[in-house]
Amino acid sequence: MVDTGHLSLHVPEPAVRPGGQPDFSNVKIARAGAVPRPNVDAPAEDIRDLAYSIIRVLNRDGEAVGPWAGLLSDDDLRTGLRHMMTLRAFDARMLMAQRQGKTSFYMQHLGEEAVSCAFRKALNKGDMNFPTYRQAGLLIADDYPMVEMMNQIYSNESDPLRGRQLPIMYSSKEHGFFTISGNLATQYVQAVGWAMASAIKNDSRIAAAWIGDGSTAESDFHSALVFASTYRAPVILNVVNNQWAISTFQGIARGGSGTFAARGLGFGIPALRVDGNDYLAVHAVACWAAERARRNLGPTLIEYVTYRVGAHSTSDDPSAYRPKTESEAWPLGDPVLRLKKHLILRGLWSEERHVQAEAEIADEVIAAQRKAEEHGTMHAGGRPSVRDIFEGVYAEMPPHLRRQRQKAGY
Ligand SMILES: Cc1ncc(C[n+]2csc(CCOP(=O)(O)OP(=O)(O)O)c2C)c(N)n1
Numbered sequence: 001m002v003d004t005g006h007l008s009l010h011v012p013e014p015a016v017r018p019g020g021q022p023d024f025s026n027v028k029i030a031r032a033g034a035v036p037r038p039n040v041d042a043p044a045e046d047i048r049d050l051a052y053s054i055i056r057v058l059n060r061d062g063e064a065v066g067p068w069a070g071l072l073s074d075d076d077l078r079t080g081l082r083h084m085m086t087l088r089a090f091d092a093r094m095l096m097a098q099r100q101g102k103t104s105f106y107m108q109h110l111g112e113e114a115v116s117c118a119f120r121k122a123l124n125k126g127d128m129n130f131p132t133y134r135q136a137g138l139l140i141a142d143d144y145p146m147v148e149m150m151n152q153i154y155s156n157e158s159d160p161l162r163g164r165q166l167p168i169m170y171s172s173k174e175h176g177f178f179t180i181s182g183n184l185a186t187q188y189v190q191a192v193g194w195a196m197a198s199a200i201k202n203d204s205r206i207a208a209a210w211i212g213d214g215s216t217a218e219s220d221f222h223s224a225l226v227f228a229s230t231y232r233a234p235v236i237l238n239v240v241n242n243q244w245a246i247s248t249f250q251g252i253a254r255g256g257s258g259t260f261a262a263r264g265l266g267f268g269i270p271a272l273r274v275d276g277n278d279y280l281a282v283h284a285v286a287c288w289a290a291e292r293a294r295r296n297l298g299p300t301l302i303e304y305v306t307y308r309v310g311a312h313s314t315s316d317d318p319s320a321y322r323p324k325t326e327s328e329a330w331p332l333g334d335p336v337l338r339l340k341k342h343l344i345l346r347g348l349w350s351e352e353r354h355v356q357a358e359a360e361i362a363d364e365v366i367a368a369q370r371k372a373e374e375h376g377t378m379h380a381g382g383r384p385s386v387r388d389i390f391e392g393v394y395a396e397m398p399p400h401l402r403r404q405r406q407k408a409g410y
């Protein structure tokens, strides 16, 4: 018997803590345009490298380069910029509304706007997202009315979900946005199941699953990958790696796998890793995965490399666990500024138009907010009826619920 001495547990630590110098030397960034674009029917084992690199289109000068460029028209790009700016303005307003006590809770997307806004543009009507709480860009980019989102945030009398969901947990079947569940990773099994059902019915609609880096540690993520792999479900498996899971750094959930994308390889699922702050790259990669799903070639796993610039939620203070200047040191930049630079370089945009667009968007958001507040906020004005608690779960209300409703006086 060899004496191996005392065992010790390996507990990964982030590179820096508050007070330290931000350090992103662990993020190895490929040159824009350097990663090849394989055919969509390429076997997972032939494209393993793509799970360890970062697909990028926009370079430092704002040019769109390489094999993943060229899918979007000038109008598409201007619209994309507008969507990201709208999401940012919406976040700022709703963050303030929470501070003013008009809602109990809010979660923002700052720095991650490209992921959901660009992804939406790769889907068709009828496709279904199973999102988490940080993909409101899927709704904004599909022209879902902001006032409906605010009604939900305020749980007011016009809240489409009748006060039964936590603020920001939107739901819209028509806009391909499955009800958000606060129980993280459950979205993954639901998405794969929905995609399998679509295939069983010989339908043409595909599903998109969404999860954050931290939540990939949940067993639901892994069982969803087994089903997606075995049955070649028409699903896009999205992992948004924004470096943090509240106060836990991404190295904890990633473990020794190198990247989150690499998780797909063990299941034989083609896996891509993409610059999540590059609108063009996100859109191109999403289109590639959507085409695979539509052609019945099965699932694709995509890791979006991005950074959560804001606090986790309105209940969080990131200065307790990361350097205050960390977001400024993030090497992939700001998605809004990068697309803006690209458009200006191509003569499709200008500083003046940008300022004007910001003012127009601020007006739209404020107008929507006024309209929503006419229907009430958390502490003032109209609210859904208590009766609504009992509705919408069973096709026919069971007797015990009917009794409870009567007891409550409704
Ligand atoms: C099953 C489950 N466990 C824990 C939580 C509490 N929780 C809410 S958000 C969060 C962090 C998630 O981090 P990540 O998956 O990286 O997503 P991000 O917030 O960074 O977008 C945790 C632990 C939860 N909502 N559900």
Ligand SMILES: [Mg+2]
Pocket: 212, 213, 214, 240, 241, 242, 243, 244, 245, 246
């Ligand atoms: Mg995260």
